[in-house]
Amino acid sequence: MREDFLLLNPGPVPITREVREAMGEPMVSHRSAEFEAVYERAQEQLDYVFTRSTLDGTSTAEGGTSLILNGTATMGMEAAVANTVDADGEVVAVYNGKFGRRFKRIADRYASVTPVEFDWGAPVDVDAVAEAVTDDTDVVTIVHNETSTGIINPVPEVGEIAAEHDATYVVDGVTSIGGDEFRIDDWNVDIAVVDAQKALAAPPGLSAVFVTGDAEAAIDGDSAPFYEDLDWHLRKAEANQTPFTSAVPLFRALAVAVEDIREEGMPDRIERHREQATAFREAFHAMGLDSFPDLNDDSAYSNTVTAIELPASVQGDDSTAFFDEVADRGVSISGGQAHLGGEIFRVSNMGNLTSENVIRGVRTIGEAFEAVGVDADTAAALETARDHLR
Numbered sequence: 001m002r003e004d005f006l007l008l009n010p011g012p013v014p015i016t017r018e019v020r021e022a023m024g025e026p027m028v029s030h031r032s033a034e035f036e037a038v039y040e041r042a043q044e045q046l047d048y049v050f051t052r053s054t055l056d057g058t059s060t061a062e063g064g065t066s067l068i069l070n071g072t073a074t075m076g077m078e079a080a081v082a083n084t085v086d087a088d089g090e091v092v093a094v095y096n097g098k099f100g101r102r103f104k105r106i107a108d109r110y111a112s113v114t115p116v117e118f119d120w121g122a123p124v125d126v127d128a129v130a131e132a133v134t135d136d137t138d139v140v141t142i143v144h145n146e147t148s149t150g151i152i153n154p155v156p157e158v159g160e161i162a163a164e165h166d167a168t169y170v171v172d173g174v175t176s177i178g179g180d181e182f183r184i185d186d187w188n189v190d191i192a193v194v195d196a197q198k199a200l201a202a203p204p205g206l207s208a209v210f211v212t213g214d215a216e217a218a219i220d221g222d223s224a225p226f227y228e229d230l231d232w233h234l235r236k237a238e239a240n241q242t243p244f245t246s247a248v249p250l251f252r253a254l255a256v257a258v259e260d261i262r263e264e265g266m267p268d269r270i271e272r273h274r275e276q277a278t279a280f281r282e283a284f285h286a287m288g289l290d291s292f293p294d295l296n297d298d299s300a301y302s303n304t305v306t307a308i309e310l311p312a313s314v315q316g317d318d319s320t321a322f323f324d325e326v327a328d329r330g331v332s333i334s335g336g337q338a339h340l341g342g343e344i345f346r347v348s349n350m351g352n353l354t355s356e357n358v359i360r361g362v363r364t365i366g367e368a369f370e371a372v373g374v375d376a377d378t379a380a381a382l383e384t385a386r387d388h389l390r
Contacts, residue, residue: 305349
């Protein structure tokens with residue numbers, strides 16, 4: 001791998017030298033006081049990230065617990081659903097992309113599901129959600145930042161609907177928490193999920209859920225898979241442990257990563273992510289490219305991942321040459337997922353990117369397009385990006 005390799009995928013994201021070095025410390029038992037201290041460090045800073053992801057740094061949650069899970073965010077999504085509903089329950093799953101659909105597929109295994117489906121990249125119609133949620137609804141699921149399409153969904157508005165019907169509200173904040181605003185109590189969120197490898201800028205392998213006090217009362221660990229019993233996780237967290245063997249090196253890395261977030265401060269981190277996402281998006285527009293998702297009054301472009309339509313001349317199988325040109329320049333970006341393969345590309349600014357990283361990403365993509373015959377105005381794109389960066 002090139003020494004100057006730049007990872008711009010929407011997870012995993014680049015990690016710092018200090019995070020890498022934390023994984024190389026001597027091994028200790030997951031039942032030792034040394035590990036308990038690591039868990040406590042990570043949990044304390046996760047509480048900060050979950051509850052103070054605002055532009056003014058004020059707390060958005062009264063009470064609640066951060067739980068660190070030995071698995072990626074799909075484990076957190078499943079745990080959130082499986083612990084709050086049983087076979088006789090009903091889940092309303094709202095989705096307009098791959099990861100919202102994943103919530104629906106998870107819920108199908110545990111309860112009756114009412115899907116509220118929209119085309120991938122289309123905005124959520126809040127009125128359609130209101131029609132689907134009733135007093136018989138036990139759980140409502142939604143993705144805040146739909147990574148597959150680069151759109152922010154109306155979590156506050158859907159949260160009001162869930163609250164009106166006393167339904168447990170489970171939100172995938174996997175690629176927003178740690179990089180954008182997230183308000184737990186204000187948005188009526190009961191359980192929020194985040195992944196270590198996204199905006200937290202830690203290695204893959206861990207996730208975390210924030211469980212509010214109200215949600216704790218709704219949890220039934222007996223209905224969940226043995227490994228994902230949140231009742232058990234809550235009890236063990238009181239002793240700064242997990243129920244089973246913990247991935248000690250990953251916990252160490254996560255503790256350093258979230259301490260770095262605390263040092264930067266969530267208000268500054270949110271502003272930086274928004275600034276960088278705007279720089280990417282507007283630079284690509286200056287190249288003559290179009291953003292992929294469609295918006296309505298209740299949605300917005302993502303502030304952590306930018307999804308752009310590929311020009312018609314390089315769509316489908318012809319997109320391979322474009323992605324190869326990007327890779328040849330030592331940069332990694334992502335294409336579209338599932339049926340969007342060959343139709344879009346996605347660039348992440350999650351984690352700890354610098355302005356120089358953003359500029360390099362814009363330059364690389366512009367040069368790659370030019371190499372495959374697309375008339376991309378790279379100079380205008382670079383000037384636009386610089387105008388939006390600090």
